[in-house]
Amino acid sequence: MPSGAGREGTGGGGGAPPQSKKMKFAVVVFPGSNCDEDAYHAVTDVLGQHAEYIWHKDTDLKGADVVILPGGFAHGDYLRTGAMARFSPIMREVERFAARGGPVLGICNGFQVLLEAGLLPGAMLRNDNLKFRCEHVYIRVEQTDTPFTLACRRGQVLRIPIAHGEGNYFAEPDVIARLEANRQIVFRYTDAAGDVRETANPNGSKAAIAGLCNEARNVVGLMPHPERACESVLGSADGLLIFESVVAALKTGAFGGSTGPALQTVR
Amino acid sequence: MRARVFVTLKASVFDPQGKTIADALHSLGYEAIDEVRQGKYFELDLKTTEAEQARALAAEVADKLLANPVIESYRIEVD
Numbered sequence: 001m002p003s004g005a006g007r008e009g010t011g012g013g014g015g016a017p018p019q020s021k022k023m024k025f026a027v028v029v030f031p032g033s034n035c036d037e038d039a040y041h042a043v044t045d046v047l048g049q050h051a052e053y054i055w056h057k058d059t060d061l062k063g064a065d066v067v068i069l070p071g072g073f074a075h076g077d078y079l080r081t082g083a084m085a086r087f088s089p090i091m092r093e094v095e096r097f098a099a100r101g102g103p104v105l106g107i108c109n110g111f112q113v114l115l116e117a118g119l120l121p122g123a124m125l126r127n128d129n130l131k132f133r134c135e136h137v138y139i140r141v142e143q144t145d146t147p148f149t150l151a152c153r154r155g156q157v158l159r160i161p162i163a164h165g166e167g168n169y170f171a172e173p174d175v176i177a178r179l180e181a182n183r184q185i186v187f188r189y190t191d192a193a194g195d196v197r198e199t200a201n202p203n204g205s206k207a208a209i210a211g212l213c214n215e216a217r218n219v220v221g222l223m224p225h226p227e228r229a230c231e232s233v234l235g236s237a238d239g240l241l242i243f244e245s246v247v248a249a250l251k252t253g254a255f256g257g258s259t260g261p262a263l264q265t266v267r
Numbered sequence: 268m269r270a271r272v273f274v275t276l277k278a279s280v281f282d283p284q285g286k287t288i289a290d291a292l293h294s295l296g297y298e299a300i301d302e303v304r305q306g307k308y309f310e311l312d313l314k315t316t317e318a319e320q321a322r323a324l325a326a327e328v329a330d331k332l333l334a335n336p337v338i339e340s341y342r343i344e345v346d
Contacts, residue, residue, distance in 0.1 A: 080335055087332075116335065123337035125276075128283045170280060170338055204283070 023250050025051040026064030028094065028110075030085050035071030035107065035227060042227040043068075047243050056088035066103050066147075066246050067094055069110025071163070071225055081124055081166045082112035091117055103147040103246050104219045108164055111211070111221030120214055120221050121179070122171035128204025132165040136235060137202055139187040139210045139224055140194045146186055146213045147249035148220045148242050157194040158187075158238035160224040162202060167223040169205035169212075176207050187211035187222050268313045270325035271344040274334045275306035309333055321345045 025043045029036045036053060043051040052062060056074075061067060074085035085091070091113075098104045098119055106114040114120045127133060136159055141152040152158070171179070179185050187210040191200040196208045203223075211222025226239025276282045282304050289303040311328070313321045325343045334341045 079332070083332065083335065115337075121337075123335050125280065125338060126283055128281065130283050130287060168283075172279065172337075204281075 022048070022050045023065045023247050024063060025049060025066045025068055026054045026061045027051055027068045027070055028054050028056060028090055029070075030056045030072065030074035030088060030113075032074045032076050033070050033072035033109070035109075035225060038225070039068050039070045039107065039227040042230040042239070042243060046230045046240065047247065049243075049247060054090060056085070056090050059089050059093055061090075061093050061097055064097075064102075065250050066105070067097055069094070069104070069106040069113050070227070071108035071110060074109055074113060077109070077166075080116065081109060082114075082116035085109075085113045086117040095119065098214075098219050101216065101218050103249065105148055105242070105246070106219075106221035107225055107227060108162075108167075108223055111223055112166065114219060114221045119219050120212060121175055122169055122212075124166045125168040125170050125204075126166055127164070127168050127202070132163075133167070133202045134161070134163040135202070136161045136229075137210075137224060138190050138192050138194070138200065139222075140190040140196075141186070142188055143183050143186045143213070143217075145183075146217045146220050147246045149186060149245055150249045151241050151245040155194060156241075157190060157192065158224075158226075158229075158241065159192075159236045160226055160229045160239050161235075162224045164203070164223055167203040167205065169203075169207075169209040169223075171206060179209075179212060180207070182215055184212050184215065184217075185209055186213050186220055187224070268315055268318060268321035269346055270311040270313060270321050271346075272309040272311065272325055272329050272333055273306060273342045273344075274309070274329070274339050275304055275341075276338055277340050280338050306339075307333075318345050 027036050027039050040051045043049050112124050138157050141156045144154050188208040189201045189210045190196050201208050213220045226242040229236040229239030285303040285305045292300050315321050322345045329341045
């Protein structure tokens with residue numbers, strides 16, 4: 001078991017103001033996850049919310065308001081990234097949660113798991129340069145009507161680190177066209193000025209895609225690691241916007257169940 | 268029976284590893300080699316003695332786990 005499994009966070013010394021009701025984040029832990037504690041730290045210590053680790057063999061999300069599939073190498077990434085994690089028992093519950101409209105965030109390997117599970121379209125290939133890229137990159141927020149970008153401005157450029165060898169997003173041209181038409185491309189790799197350039201694309205992703213959402217917009221996956229960029233001491237606090245967004249989104253009541261209004265109506 | 272499953276990237280998918288291998292072969296003087304596509308190979312030892320059953324089972328696990336149809340295709344040989 002991971003060291004902190006079962007531990008419940010209370011958001012001790014965080015900078016967030018006290019709130020009447022804290023949101024509960026489920027951080028799913030697969031064998032080989034290694035960014036679970038970073039996500040837990042960002043949610044509790046920085047954001048001031050509740051978080052709980054959920055082991056991949058669990059079959060209950062324990063009443064979570066938000067689900068995070070963290071980065072790492074689930075099941076060693078043997079065969080293909082995310083291919084085996086898709087069959088973990090907790091994924092059935094994550095699918096049900098997502099189908100009900102609950103907000104799900106897949107970060108890096110978590111994004112790869114969402115792709116393999118079919119919760120998001122497309123697949124990941126080896127980076128076109130064949131290198132494991134570990135550096136800060138710039139991504140532009142393309143859509144703000146998702147639970148994880150609500151607090152961003154459209155066109156806002158975020159500086160967030162990446163760390164992956166297989167982040168080369170691929171989908172057939174007709175799928176990319178559909179993603180564009182449905183405004184499902186949530187983040188694109190750009191330069192610091194927010195311009196899409198080949199030199200700013202670290203892995204060869206089609207359409208410079210760094211992150212996308214499903215048609216219902218409640219499931220978001222991205223390759224960069226916002227949880228590693230939530231405190232300025234780490235070089236950037238831009239990632240905090242992603243987590244603040246979902247707290248704001250949940251307060252609107254638009255997520256977490258099938259009865260809430262569409263997010264577009266409450267922006 | 269034994270089923271052999273060959274998984275390769277679909278023709279529409281750029282294969283950076285294959286390209287790098289081709290470049291290496293060219294630098295070794297093998298100009299006659301035009302292009303390289305690389306992939307995965309699985310040998311499945313099966314309890315069945317029926318070739319069609321073996322093929323069907325291999326196809327089932329290829330669809331379910333061994334290959335990702337978004338980026339890969341596969342070919343099966345049974346003997």
